[in-house]
Each structure stands twice: as structure tokens, then as C-alpha cells.
Amino acid sequence: MMKIGFVGAGTVGTALAVKLSQGGCPVISVSSRSLHSAQKLAELVADCQICQTAQEVADAAELVFITTPDDVIARVVLEVQWHKGQDVIHCSGAHSVDVLEAAKKSGANVGSFHPLQTFASYEQAIENLPGSAFALEAEEPLFSRLKQLAHILGGSCVKLKPGDKVLYHAAAVFVSNYLVALVNLAVDLWRDFGVSPEEATKALLPLLRGTINNIGNVGLPHCLTGPIARGDLSTISKHLAALKARDSELLTTYKELGLQTIPIALAKGRIDTHRAKRMEELLKQ
Numbered sequence: 001m002m003k004i005g006f007v008g009a010g011t012v013g014t015a016l017a018v019k020l021s022q023g024g025c026p027v028i029s030v031s032s033r034s035l036h037s038a039q040k041l042a043e044l045v046a047d048c049q050i051c052q053t054a055q056e057v058a059d060a061a062e063l064v065f066i067t068t069p070d071d072v073i074a075r076v077v078l079e080v081q082w083h084k085g086q087d088v089i090h091c092s093g094a095h096s097v098d099v100l101e102a103a104k105k106s107g108a109n110v111g112s113f114h115p116l117q118t119f120a121s122y123e124q125a126i127e128n129l130p131g132s133a134f135a136l137e138a139e140e141p142l143f144s145r146l147k148q149l150a151h152i153l154g155g156s157c158v159k160l161k162p163g164d165k166v167l168y169h170a171a172a173v174f175v176s177n178y179l180v181a182l183v184n185l186a187v188d189l190w191r192d193f194g195v196s197p198e199e200a201t202k203a204l205l206p207l208l209r210g211t212i213n214n215i216g217n218v219g220l221p222h223c224l225t226g227p228i229a230r231g232d233l234s235t236i237s238k239h240l241a242a243l244k245a246r247d248s249e250l251l252t253t254y255k256e257l258g259l260q261t262i263p264i265a266l267a268k269g270r271i272d273t274h275r276a277k278r279m280e281e282l283l284k285q
Contacts, residue, residue, distance in 0.1 A: 002087070002145070005029040005061025007054040007076055009037035012091050012115065013067030014044065015125035016153075021045045023152035029060045033068075040122075054080050063087040063145070065113070066100075074099050082106040087142055089113045093169040096162060097137050111138025112165070113146050115155070118176045130154035135168055137161075183208070185250065192246070221267035228261045228279060231271035236282060258283045 004025055006013045009032035018041075021027045031051040032038040042048045051057045058064055058080045066073050070092045077100055082088060084107030088100055093114045100110035117132040119125035134150040136143060137160040150157050160168060183204060190200035214223035227235040236258065243251040262276050262283075271279075 002062040003028045005057035005064045007057050007066045008068035009041040011119045011122045011125050014041045014122040018044045018126050019129050019153050029057045031057045066090045077102045082108040096165040109142040111142045221264045224264050229265045231275040255283045
């Protein structure tokens, strides 16, 4: 097994280092702009040495993960002298492998290894990594090595081609970050009838979990429920009137999401094209 090093000891780097070490991979070195973060990672990983610079990590390890903030990756790559045949990987969801071009020119194998997961803390990240999908962008033989690491982490793989990364990351933002925004909108609506954000969140969470379970167990499009799935024009009209009286911007958001939902309802088969057209006209008013 190749010796692994980490440049950057934030949430993602720490979680990957811990889980790879637990899976039998030798994580031998770490550097970080925060000494405290490097010390925390080293405490959690047996026989991991704290290095003062990224160059020391690169000199010691055969496979180097760059798990710094996205806007630091290119600078790290330029500052380090890489050697031929070394594996250099970043874990950015937004950047493609071209940000590692300087390492590639030095003869290194370059790739991207992005865990499709949300991490609020390193403890939660360590818990959530198993079962996650990992987006891989690399050429052989590095691709096969990254695929093996994903399997060691208990995850599945998604292979990305050059140019795929931005849309892949945008999709992740829809599913994760904008879900948070939608919950926030719902919680704000509950304030109108006197329910605190904490109480509203607690009440809405079972609905969220049920929806996610339905997506996983029933699948798209059949997991869709609600007034658009039923073609319930009366209920939609009531929603539009209430939102218009309260918040015109929120009304616009509701309409746009409704229009995006109609094709899913059609695919489910509970409504016909005539009913879909009537809902579309209503939401475009």
C-alpha cells in the first residue's frame, strides 16, 4: 500500500486520513497552515508525522492529498517540487484536475477525489464518509488506485470526464445547500403562526426524512407527493394567494419550483397533459 500524506488538515482532510488509516492505508505525514489542525489529525491517526511544509509531505509520501481550501490548491501545487510517478490528488468539488497542471508537468499523476457528502464537523465527517459516493477524475493507473481507496472508505464511485466537474458540483449544491435554504423558507413561514424556528425544524425533520426515504426506496418520479403530483389546482391556488399576500419574492420561488415539479408529476402518471397545462398556466400568472 502506498504511503499517503495530507497537505491541509481541515474537516475533509482529517476525515479521509482517519478512515483511510482505519482501512489499513499508511497515512504517514500531514502539514497545515494551522498547527492545531495538524496536531488534531496526527492525534487521530497512528504513526502520522507533523510536517512544517507541504514540501516535507511531498518528500515523504507517494500519494499526496491536497485538502486545503479551494483557492489555495493552485498555490500549493506551484510551491512544491513533485517527483515523477508521484500521485497528487485534490478533493475540491468545483475544481477539475487542471488546477494540478504544474504537478503533471513535473511527471506526477494527477487526479480529483471528491466525497459527495456534507460535513459540518470532522466528527460528523468521519461518521458520514462510509457509504458516500466519490467523484473521481483521473487517468489510469491512478484512477484504479483512487477507486480502490473509495472502496476502502466503504463508498461507491462516479467517474467524471474533463469538463464534468462544474455541473456535478452545481447538482450537489441543489441537493444539499439549497435544501437547507428551502427548510429555512419553511421555518420562516411557521413563524407566522407563532412557532419558533427550533420547534418548526423539529416538526419538519420527520417530513424531510420521509421524503428522502421515499426517494431512496420508491425512486423518481414515483416518490413525488403533494398537490402538483395530484393535479390539485384548488390547493395550489390557495398557496399562491397566501404567499402573494405575505411575500412576493417567496411567491416567485414557489412558482418556479412548481413549474420544475410538473414534469415529474407527468412522469409519475397521476396527471394528464391537460391538467399539467392548467397547472403551468396557473403558476405562470
